[in-house]
Amino acid sequence: MAAVGVVLAVGAGGAYAAGAGPFARGGDGPDPAALEQARAFLADWAGGRLPNAAARTTSPGTAQKVLGNFTAGLDISEPGLTAAKPELGEDGTVTVPFTARMPITDLGTWTYTSELPLREQPDGSWKVDWRLSLVHPRLSETEKFRLEREEASAPEATDRDGVALSADAFPSLGPVLGQLAGEGAGPRGAVRLVDRATGEVERTEARFGEEADGPDDDEPVRTTLDADWQSAAEQALAGEADGKNAALVALRIDNGEILAVANSPSSGFNRAVSGTYAPGSTWKMVTSTALLLKGAVGLDDVVDCPKYLTVGKQFHNVETSEFPGATFRKDFTESCNTAFISLRGKLGDAELGEVADEYFGVGQEWRVGIPSYDGSVPVPRDETEKAASMIGQGRVQANPLIMASVTATAVSGAFHQPTITAGDGGGTTTSTTPLPEHVVAQLRELMRATVTDGTARVLADLPGEVGAKTGTAEVSEEQDNNGWLVAYRGNVAVACVVEEGVTGGGSAGPVVHSLLTAVPE
DSSP, X not given: OOOOEESOOOOSSEEEOTTOGGGOOOTTOOOHHHHHHHHHHHHHHHTTOHHXXXXXXXXXXXXXXXXXXXXXXXXXXXXXXXXXXXXXXTTSOEEEEEEEEEEETTTEEEEEEEEEEEEEOTTSOEEEOOOGGGTOTTOOSSEEEEEEEEOOOOOOEEOTTSOEEOTTTSTTHHHHHTTOOTTTOSOEEEEEEEETTTOOEEEEEEEESOOOOOOOTTSOEEBSOOHHXXXXXXXXXXXXXXXXXXXXXXXXXXXXXXXXXXXXXXXXOOHHHHOOBOOGGGGHHHHHHHHHHTTOOOTTSBOOBOSEEEESEEEEEGGGOOBTTOBHHHHHHTTOHHHHHHTGGGSOTTHHHHHHHHHHOTTSOOOOSSOOOOOBOOOOSSHHHHHHHHTTOTTOXXXXXXXXXXXXXXXXXXXXXXXXXXXXXXXXXXXOOOOOHHHHHXXXXXXHHHHHHSTTGGXXXXXXXXXXXXXXXXXXXXSOOEEEEEEEETTEEEEEEEXXXXXXXXXXXXXXXXXXXXXXX
């Protein structure tokens, strides 16, 4: 099981070593050994290495059993665990708050917060002080969780032109077709807190899906998908993702209609729409927008790109590259982390999230037609986290659907809520502001230059005007970087992530190249 990961590290062409972000020590803060143990426990839990996680606790046998029962019993496929700032108790104990994003297969993501307690042992080492409540605050000796599903058979469905869609013909659509809203039908379920002895439900922790009558059995659900794009997307992942977990979304720029949703593996979790990932340097489209909107930087302004920049912790560029005297245009096309981080003072602490919300709809409620995760850009807690957010890490979370939409908005100036069903997926709930034309022109120029002269040269031989942005996002020390690439051509925007793909251009780049080659412009 490959995890979406513990969000403790920053990449997108750079690195954020263990001990950074919420684990950066200053003054009389918590013992670094305690924080290292917390980091390792969360990474092992997220990565499915439950024996290793349990061994870091004061009760290994019980911990391994509980963690295994919790994830397996609730069909949690890829835990995402985000640590917050640690707290030092008066008695010397250390508490690390964290946010858990638990994707439940075929239903959606259950998000909650908890705390990780650590206590120094007699031999001077640190252990996670095991207790049921660290897994979830309401898990106890008398209460447990139960997953209840209301199974719904996948409706008959067609693409936008009436071509029949099935999981046999398009394997990636297996989990998608089962989620189709149609007239409101689709997989439904809930996580209930129940009494261990009686099984009586005490409260509902999370609910997925909506009560509805479902589509007419005589009428297939008409989707916005395009059979040609869907086939090409599935073949691109099968041929170029090297068997790694990966996901891809292609959508129309002018109206947000989804043309293809593909996942590798094709069965199980729909990571393309419900995944929670750090978007890495693809997020620099949003950061650049925020800077350009207020005239904080010009494309030809010199923004130096050194190998290293320290903001609480040391950040660096991919392979510690440097571009002395680089312009902002060069910083974008070569994905220079240190240059972008150096501009953090040009933006208010909440400004990046406000721009993502107001212009790109990120974090608002999207009604796509299937369950989706719609992104998160929290206000950074400190300067180190703000630096990380500038390059698409820290606590910034997205997925291919979100980043395809961000790309479409950046190059057109208008956000259109993505949808996979005919119409608008049940009515839009979003409200955004169009981008000024001069900002759109600058973003298109930057993305085009990234293909012709920058890190997305893998797409340079494609005909037509193709623009792109690469991204490389670190997850944890135990995992290779996730690789990202977003692109536009004509009226289509594409986003692809390859888990542990190392670099965006090297892993996601060939996937997108294959897709755009297979489908005529």
